Amino acid sequence: MSTVSPQLPGGAGDPDGGAAGADALTVDAIDISYRVRGRDLVTVRDVSFRIGRGESYGLVGESGSGKSTIALAVVRYLARNGRVSRGGIAIDGRDVLAMSSGELRKLRQNTVSMVYQEPGKALNPTIRVGRQVAEVFELAGLKRPEALERSREMLEKVRISDPEGVMKRYPHQLSGGMLQRVVIAMALAAEPSLLILDEPTTALDATVEAEVLDLISALRTEFETSLLFISHNLAVIAKMCDRVGVLYAGELMEEGPAREVFDDPRNPYTVGLLRCIPRRGTAKNQDTLDTIPGFPPGPGEIQQGCVFAGRCGLVEDRCRQEAPPLYAVDAPSGRARQSRCHFHERAQTPPRVVKPQREDGAAANGAGLGEVLVSAADVSKTFHMEGQTIHGLVDVNVEVRAGETLGLVGESGSGKTTLARVLLGLTPPDKGATLAIEGSALPDNARARTRDQRKALQIVFQNPDSALNRRHSIRRLLSRALDKLGGYKGEALAKRLRALLVEVRVAERYLPMRPAQLSGGLKQRVAIARAFAGDPKIVVCDEPTSALDVSVQAAILNLLNDLQRREQVSYLFISHDLGVVRYLSDRIAVLYLGRIMELGTAEQVFNAPHHPYTEALLSAVPTLEPGGAAARERIKLEGEIPSAANPPTGCVFHTRCPRFLGDVCVNTEPPLAEAEPGHAIRCHIPLEELRRLQATEVTVAGAGD
Amino acid sequence: MSVDAVPIESAGALAAGRSEVRREVLRELMRSPLFLLGAFILLVWIVCAIFGSTIAPHSPFDQNLEKINQAPSGAHLFGTDQLGRDMLSRVIVGSRNIMIIAPLGTVLGTAMGTSLGLVMGYFRGWPDDSLGRIVEAFLALPLVVTGLLVVTALGHSNAIIILVIGIVFTPLIARTVRAAVLLERELDYVAAARLRGEGAAYIMFIEILPNVLAPILVEFTVRLGYAIFLVATLSFLGVGIQPPSPDWGLEISQNFGQVTAGYWWEVLFDAVAIISLVVAVNLVSDSIERVLER
CATH class of the missing domain: 3.40.50.300 (P-loop containing nucleotide triphosphate hydrolases)
Structure with a gap:
């Protein structure tokens, strides 16, 4: 059992950390504290991680775990009463904490960009979208006409099909997904070396989320940008990130390659989190969900021992006495992993909190x-x-x-x-x-x-x-x-x-x-x-x-x-x-546009054959199952949800349908017909044909095996 | 680039109960020097209004024709008026009238305005449309003219003036309350109450009203300042309290002819009294608004 010193967070990168081949972001043993009524409340404690060039790093944790606080600290956006009270932060090898306000402005202009959960709040509602995007280029020194031209190109890159039209509109005239694309376009306009995404898809629908995530992945490769991706959604992190850090009560509990951490967690907290999520294909009469008992501690509440000790199933006296350091974990893959647990070797199997119940x-x-x-x-x-x-x-x-x-x-x-x-x-x-x-x-x-x-x-x-x-x-x-x-x-x-x-x-x-x-x-x-x-x-x-x-x-x-x-x-x-x-x-x-598209038992709806819309919905959702995302081809939905004020003719889904037939879909609305006992589908394609078309994909419920 | 809509995570946003919130509001107010100044001035006038003739150095009614129009001096700090009455005593005792009428009128206006605003905001539709027109018509009339007309028509007792203030304030307060209720009625607890089969009155007064108290309190203090000004104006115009009772507005109206003769003190101290009271109320109201809105 060996410990890793917190100064040098583990990773395969160069250990010298010289300015030349510097990491996109190095966070080195930082504490973040807020001054509240004359007292310092430490909300983030001893967090270290690094993001290599072109790497995508995820921070997961529940609300209050400090993930957004860290993101704000990285660009020095902390509230006035908050500060980094210990440790260092470097972007591209340059010390962020020592920067003057002029240098900071430059940094935020050229090197780092942030995208937040609510795209509507990031845009000025009184200024047309085109001008707001162009502003970024004007700040970089371009003249107005040139800036507008570059904005148009940028909007094309984020796959907005009608950039000219979008540029003329005001933010409230665009849908949430469209707005988030505009914000991402603005964030990438300056070709930053680090892009910070704070819950960028949490406010979006699953189908739109899938598209935005695909877009981020594609652009990341194109712009060679490093990502700091913050989310409470483990599946989204698993899909988007190379490495992940799991935060709890302001401390990094576990760190390592994302897939490995989720497939083979080595910290009781990570294990607990994963057990809380209903697995695909699990139904209530097959298994109860496990929970994590108790509540997370308030800032500064735990002075001694492990922060998770009070809720941990594996807790022993040592945990209450002695705060665990980040232990290096010997993973079968040989890649660097760390876990903040004295007993990380047997952390995969804490006892269940809720007894599994199977019923007849x-x-x-x-x-x-x-x-x-x-x-x-x-x-x-x-x-x-x-x-x-x-x-x-x-x-x-x-x-x-x-x-x-x-x-x-x-x-x-x-x-x-x-x-x-x-x-x-x-x-x-x-x-x-x-x-x-x-x-x-x-x-x-x-x-x-x-x-x-x-x-x-x-x-x-x-x-x-x-x-x-x-x-x-x-x-x-x-x-x-x-x-x-x-x-x-x-x-x-x-x-x-x-x-x-x-x-x-x-x-x-x-x-x-x-x-x-x-x-x-x-x-x-x-x-x-x-x-x-x-x-x-x-x-x-x-x-x-x-x-x-x-x-x-x-x-x-x-x-x-x-x-x-x-x-x-x-x-x-x-x-x-x-x-x-x-x-x-x-x-x-x-339901789709106020109509029932499919109705049946949970099994019938979730397993093929099902309505093409259901099929697309299901495939849009990121999954934690091992190899799940790779195993099945995602059915992409084209375009936006049509307006309910002006629904499409015929089958209302025909404008986005991946299994679009032709004129019959445009002209005739299919009835909601019972395709098999208890299972009704509103589609022109016969059930047998759907079964044949959808058989090529791995059925979703069985994706776990 | 920098996007400025940064969600600030506040470590101080811990769960706080109602009494705790109230204590926090009070503590915040006590820390504001402007609030303390306003509250102090207000307190002085409240003491004057209650104890008036007990603390006044002279009787406000005692005439001394040998000492008319005397400038401020050690014997008469604020001087004397054209009948030789002590101005300081008249200013002190003169506070009573305004300190009773203005708050009572404002309370009446707030109560009526709140009820009206709740009805308009909760029901919307035709009650809102029809009452809204009446409210707008009222708002179009200048306060003083409306007040003057009503008092002239109904006679000028204190009760009538209180009623007048109540009536002219009702639409103003109704408008504020209506706006707050419109936001509140969309919350799910109102839907939950409807699902329990609660009546409209219960939902308005028991469910919604406690949640719109903050804007009502702010509106009350703002209106109180106006009420003081309105009462003084009505007395000045001669439709308020009648002589020889001491009253600030009335005295200014009776004595302002004397200013040209050089007897400025017979108007100045009443005017300063009115100003100080209005400013004090506004200081308090601004502080309360600032603290509540955070």
Whole structure:
């Protein structure tokens, strides 16, 4: 067992680190601290890594792990109260921390560029896109006409098909994916040697994300740029990066070649993170997800020992006494790897936190067994906005059966949330729609429903900060729901409240607190408790975990699963994360431009043959499975999602369809026809033909083996 | 190139409870010298309004025809007026009127404006459209003219002036509250309340109102400054309190003819009193706004 000195972070590169063949970025044993009320809070501690020329380095970690702080420190963008209190940062061999403001400006102009999560915020909304891109060239000394010409070329390079048109538009007239391309074009305009990407695709749809990631990969080769890629999404990092550093509570826990770290992790934290993610093809009745117990420590909270000791399954006395250094790991490949764990040799197998539960398949396999609980027939929803008619939903027919989970997937703007709101009675559908619950008619408006109907249909929203009134205590939030929905009063209410807290595993001491005092996961548990206050029959879950970290997501998914098993509740589960949908859902409906394109059991939808749109969606998602990304050819979707105000003729998907047939797709809208029992597809291509076409690709569910 | 939209991760953004937030706001205010100055001046006038004649060196009504129009001196710090009354005492006691009417009028206006704003913002649609037109019509009228008309029509008791201030402020406050409610009503907790079957009144006053208190508080303090000015103006125009009661605006109106005769002190100290009170309220309101908006 040997230790690596923190001054020289491991790697195959030249050990001299001379200025001539200098690394694109060297971060050398830095501490970053923020001064808060006269005290220094250390948020990043002893982090070292280097990015070689042309290399792509990933930083992963949950929120608060310090990954964005490091990125900001690299270009000296820290908030006024933050500073690098120890260590050094060098870009191209030049010391960033010693630079004057003039040198820094030059550095940011010529050598480093950053791209952030929200492209909309990086552009000035009042200036046309063309001028903003041209500004970068003008700063570099070009005259206006020349700068505009170069901008046009740059936009072409980021594969914007109509650069002239885009240049004339304002940022709000472009879609998120298009904006992110513009920002990337601006970032690369100065041909920087280092490009920092901070969650560049987190705000984008899966299909758009896939395109932007492809674009970044291609441009990286073309411009010979090094990347510092920051993301909470392990699969995206695995796809994009050569090497990866896993951050936890401001410390680097593990570092090494990305694929090796994810395939053969040597730190209990990395192992824990990977176990939290539903594996492709895993369903809820096959396996429970593992979680990481407890919460990450606050800055400066842990003074002694390993920062992860409090949550680690392998913890021993030594871990609490002695902070582990970065040990060099002997990997079979012989490439340099490090892990901050005393016991990295046996770190692959910490005990599971959640006992694996397998059930006799029949009991949990709700699909096709339960009776129809809620049905929506001929639901259309047309929005009228500023003279435009937007078709939010078109002739949607769905049923949710007792005890099952119906997953809703589709890109943003596909109508998932509108459908959920129509069922809940929050958005009235167009005339002609029929809603029913347990066979009796369900009024369009929540106010017009009986209490029994209202309590039967509840929702868990995406963002608990918006869903919980921030001025009300947890006790008040839950008591009101128990009163209005459950009809509980007085002593009965207090008793039920305690039972409810036990069910969602929230301690009673949180009752007097307000939502802001709770962590994201706890807030979502309170929101779930509120939805379950009136013993609902069906709960709509609208992206309930997308605002949460993976370790918290796993716990929430397990909770939803437990509650379903115990209470026999049905879920309408909306998510953009296909792995999560696959894990929880019995049946899945795929929406596109307000229409159901495919409806079937989770297996039918996820395995070929399926609708070409589903096929493209599935192939767009980066995967962690060994060799997964390489094994299958990605089906590329051309262009943008068409506007719902002006949908394409015939099959609405024909403008982007990878299996486009010809005139029939342009002229005739295919019906949503049952191709096999329980499996309906809206496509002109017959099922057998789809089966033949799609057979050449590795089926997604089986990609793990 | 540099993109300036940098998300700043603040290490200080730890979870904080409500009482903690309130304490933090208070601490922040106590650290602001401008707030302390404003609060001090305000406190002085509140003491004057409450204890008026007890702390005044002379009775504000005692006339002394041998000592009329005397310049400020050791015996009469602010001088005397044309009836020989002590100006300092009249300024001190004269605060009471304005310190009662202005806040009560503002409270009334805030209460009515908040209710109106909640209704307009929550229901939108036709209630918003029709009430909005009325609000706009009101906003088009100059405050003083509206006030003058109503007081002349209904007679000038203190209650009427309070009512007038309340009415002219209602549309202003309604507009601010409506804007805040429009943002708030889109949040999911409002949808959750509708799914529980809560009535509109419950959603407006129990769910939404506590979340829009900050802008209402700011609006209240800003309006209070205007109210003081409005009350003084109405007295100046002779539709407020009647002589011989001491009142700043009234005194300026009665004495301003004396300024040309060289008796400047009979107007100056009342004017300074009005200015100091308005400035103090504005200092406090600015500080509160700055602290709350962070």
